[in-house]
Amino acid sequence: MKEDNNSKFKKAEINKKSMYSNILEGIPLSGACTKALWKRYQEGIIPVIPDIKRKSPKEGELLGVRDPINYAKALVDAGAPIISVVTEKEHYGGSLEMLSMIAEAVSVPVLRKDFINTREQLVDSLRSGAGSVLLMASIMETEQLLKLITQAYDLGMEPLVEIHTKKQLDALKACPLTFLGINNRNILEWEIDDGNVETTKRIAGNIKSKGFVLSESSISNTEEVLTAVKAGAHGVLVGTAILKAADPVEMFHKLSIQRQKT
Numbered sequence: 001m002k003e004d005n006n007s008k009f010k011k012a013e014i015n016k017k018s019m020y021s022n023i024l025e026g027i028p029l030s031g032a033c034t035k036a037l038w039k040r041y042q043e044g045i046i047p048v049i050p051d052i053k054r055k056s057p058k059e060g061e062l063l064g065v066r067d068p069i070n071y072a073k074a075l076v077d078a079g080a081p082i083i084s085v086v087t088e089k090e091h092y093g094g095s096l097e098m099l100s101m102i103a104e105a106v107s108v109p110v111l112r113k114d115f116i117n118t119r120e121q122l123v124d125s126l127r128s129g130a131g132s133v134l135l136m137a138s139i140m141e142t143e144q145l146l147k148l149i150t151q152a153y154d155l156g157m158e159p160l161v162e163i164h165t166k167k168q169l170d171a172l173k174a175c176p177l178t179f180l181g182i183n184n185r186n187i188l189e190w191e192i193d194d195g196n197v198e199t200t201k202r203i204a205g206n207i208k209s210k211g212f213v214l215s216e217s218s219i220s221n222t223e224e225v226l227t228a229v230k231a232g233a234h235g236v237l238v239g240t241a242i243l244k245a246a247d248p249v250e251m252f253h254k255l256s257i258q259r260q261k262t
């Protein structure tokens, strides 16, 4: 019987010595999230992932009295390939319940953004309907990150592995990720640093992986989308600019620009 990707992954976890090379062999070629993103990309449109957060340390209230489910549905109807939901409670006002309700209501995969560093949190994410989970290089050692990447794939979710520095990228060099995010801001400073798309410009050119590269945070206009893509990103994740727009759907369309096909 042909061995499936999941069992290859389990083997990779056991054999620590050759962990990197086994991950190379076992990694699934694509997950539901990047499949949707690549599809949009192939259609010639720069994929934009709307990020839903009730509030942020920098901006305060963002969602206001709006229903997060209706907000998510409107953006999916507008063409969002996937939806991102921040579930962290204290600083962003999120919850797993909000994720769960959105995941149930929309037809596209949902990404959970939170400080995830245990398998239990992965399982909670899956139970709440997440198709993807954020795994941040800035909050754990590389070995733990690789373990969680394996576990996420093993559970059937596609991890969005997030870096903010070249050093964090270098530590992941041997791991061929399907979904890699560059956070333009240092999230450990709660979005109040002055990080911008220059971070993507500095890092994206060094990425060797063939995975989908996402530029995240601090993107608010078409020029910044183009800068991210020119630097090597395939798509962008945008929260504040869409949430604060008088017409979020219109802003989503405005940012979803055509890319130059090569």
Ligand SMILES: O=C(O)c1ccccc1NCC(=O)[C@H](O)[C@H](O)COP(=O)(O)O
Residues within 6 Å of the ligand: 051, 053, 086, 088, 092, 113, 114, 115, 134, 136, 162, 183, 187, 216, 217, 218, 219, 237, 238, 239, 240, 241
């Ligand atoms: O991105 C993270 O690392 C993160 C982890 C845990 C909680 C929140 C986190 N980030 C917040 C965001 O995801 C931002 O909302 C997102 O990058 C959008 O940024 P912006 O467009 O500047 O609102």
